[in-house]
Amino acid sequence: MQYRRCQTLFLEPRETPGFRLQDLLAGGTGLHYEQRVVAMAPHLDGPVPITPDDAALLLACSAETWQPLPTSAEARARVMRLVAEGVLVSDSADHAVHAAADTTLRASHWWSVAALFHRLSRWTGVDSVEEMERSQMVTAQDLVRKLGNPPAEAPPRLPGAVALPPLGDRFLDGLLLRRTTCRNFDTSRPLPLALLAGMLGEVLLASAHVEPEPGVRFLKKNVASAGGLHPIEAYVLVQNVEGLEPGLHHYHAVAHELARLPVQPPALPAFAHRLLAGQSWFADAHALVILVCRFERNFWKYRNHAKAYRAVTLDAGHISQAFYTQATAYGLGAFVTAAINEEEVEQVLGLDPMREGPLAVCGFGWRSEQMRTPEMDPAGHTWKTGP
Ligand SMILES: Cc1cc2nc3c(=O)[nH]c(=O)nc-3n(C[C@H](O)[C@H](O)[C@H](O)COP(=O)(O)O)c2cc1C
Incomplete structure (x- = not known):
C-alpha cells in the first residue's frame, strides 16, 4: 500500500474555553483554554481533530508523490489513522471512497478556500426553527436582549448630498x-x-x-x-x-x-x-x-x-x-x-x-387569505391592511 496527502488541506488551531474548579480554588479564575488542531479538507464532510505530531506529518507529506508505509510501528499506526480519516489517501481499495473524492476535487478547478467553504457550509438534519427556539432567538426582542442593537439601518447622510427628484411613474406600475x-x-x-x-x-x-x-x-x-x-x-x-x-x-x-x-x-x-x-x-x-x-x-x-x-x-x-x-x-x-x-x-x-x-x-x-406566519408588509401593499 502507498499513500500521499490529499491535495487541499487546511489546518486550524482552535481554543475552547473551559472551567477548572481546582484552578479557581487555588486563587485563579478557573478559566482555561484547551488548544487543539483540526484538519479540514474539501473532499471531507467535517473537520478532523489531529495532534501536533499528526500536523507535522501532514505538513511534511507530499500531495503528489506516493510513498510506501513507514517501517516503524508508531509512524505506521499514525499514517493508517490519518488514512482512515481521509486526510491522507491511499491506493488501497479499502480507502477508495476518500481517494475518489480527492481525485474528483483535483480535477475540479475549485479555488481551494471556496471549496472548503462550500463543503463545510452544507447542512444535514438541521432544524433551524427548533434551533432558534432553543436558543430563544425568535423575536426582535429576543435578538436585542442577546445581541444588543444592530448597526444603524443606513449610514449617516453625507453633507452636500443632492436631493433626487421624487419617483414619478413607478416601474411596471x-x-x-x-x-x-x-x-x-x-x-x-x-x-x-x-x-x-x-x-x-x-x-x-x-x-x-x-x-x-x-x-x-x-x-x-x-x-x-x-x-x-x-x-x-x-x-x-x-x-x-x-x-x-x-x-x-x-x-x-x-x-x-x-x-x-x-x-x-x-x-x-x-x-x-x-x-x-x-x-x-x-x-x-x-x-x-x-x-x-x-x-x-x-x-x-x-x-x-x-x-x-x-x-x-x-x-x-x-x-x-x-x-x-x-x-x-x-x-x-x-x-x-x-x-x-x-x-x-x-x-x-x-x-x-x-x-x-x-x-x-x-x-x-397562491397566497393564503390569512396571515398565520408574519410577513414584512408594513405599508400594506400586499395584505392591504398591513400585518
Ligand atoms: C438570501 C435570502 C435568504 C432568506 N432566507 C430566509 C429564510 O431562511 N427564512 C425566511 O423566513 N425568510 C428568508 N428570507 C426572506 C427575508 O426574511 C425577507 O426578504 C426579509 O424579511 C424582508 O422581507 P420582504 O422580502 O417581504 O421584503 C431570505 C431572503 C433572502 C434574500
Whole structure:
C-alpha cells in the first residue's frame, strides 16, 4: 500500500474555553483554554481533530508523490489513522471512497478556500426553527436582549448630498411594491400548470443562444449570469400543481419541459420540511425550486478563480429575484431561502457535492387569505391592511 496527502488541506488551531474548579480554588479564575488542531479538507464532510505530531506529518507529506508505509510501528499506526480519516489517501481499495473524492476535487478547478467553504457550509438534519427556539432567538426582542442593537439601518447622510427628484411613474406600475416574501400559502387551491410554466419560462428559459465555437454555447435568458454560462439548474418539487403528479422534476431550460425524476424522495411533505430546515411556513408552497449549480460549467472559464463561487451565488440571487418579480406579476407569493439541508438533496439526486450542489431554494404559489406566519408588509401593499 502507498499513500500521499490529499491535495487541499487546511489546518486550524482552535481554543475552547473551559472551567477548572481546582484552578479557581487555588486563587485563579478557573478559566482555561484547551488548544487543539483540526484538519479540514474539501473532499471531507467535517473537520478532523489531529495532534501536533499528526500536523507535522501532514505538513511534511507530499500531495503528489506516493510513498510506501513507514517501517516503524508508531509512524505506521499514525499514517493508517490519518488514512482512515481521509486526510491522507491511499491506493488501497479499502480507502477508495476518500481517494475518489480527492481525485474528483483535483480535477475540479475549485479555488481551494471556496471549496472548503462550500463543503463545510452544507447542512444535514438541521432544524433551524427548533434551533432558534432553543436558543430563544425568535423575536426582535429576543435578538436585542442577546445581541444588543444592530448597526444603524443606513449610514449617516453625507453633507452636500443632492436631493433626487421624487419617483414619478413607478416601474411596471409599482409592481415591486407588492413583492413580499410569502410565508402563508393557500394549500386548498392548486396552481394551474400554465402559471408554473410561466414562472419557470420567464425566469429560466433560454430565449436564444450563441455558439462562437463548435460545442461552446452561451444561453440568453431573462436573468443575468456570470460569463453567460448559466450554470444553475432548477429541480422542481411539484407539490400542488394541476395536471402534474407531485414529486421531484427537472426543468430543461432549453426545451422548456419538466421531467419527473426516476428516483423520488419517499415522503414528499416530510422531504420538503427537511429540505427547508424545518421552516414549515415555506414547506407547503405549491412548487419549490431547488437551485442546483453545476460548478464545472462556471469553473470551465473561471478556473481556480477567487471570485467564481461568489459569482454563482450571485447568479442564484438573480434567479430568486426574478421569481419574486414574476410571482408578483401573476398575483402569487414567493420566497427564497439559503437555510436548507443541502445533503438531503444531494442524496436524493445522487450529486457529488463538489461537482453539483444546491445553493438556495425558491418557492411560490397562491397566497393564503390569512396571515398565520408574519410577513414584512408594513405599508400594506400586499395584505392591504398591513400585518
Ligand atoms: C438570501 C435570502 C435568504 C432568506 N432566507 C430566509 C429564510 O431562511 N427564512 C425566511 O423566513 N425568510 C428568508 N428570507 C426572506 C427575508 O426574511 C425577507 O426578504 C426579509 O424579511 C424582508 O422581507 P420582504 O422580502 O417581504 O421584503 C431570505 C431572503 C433572502 C434574500
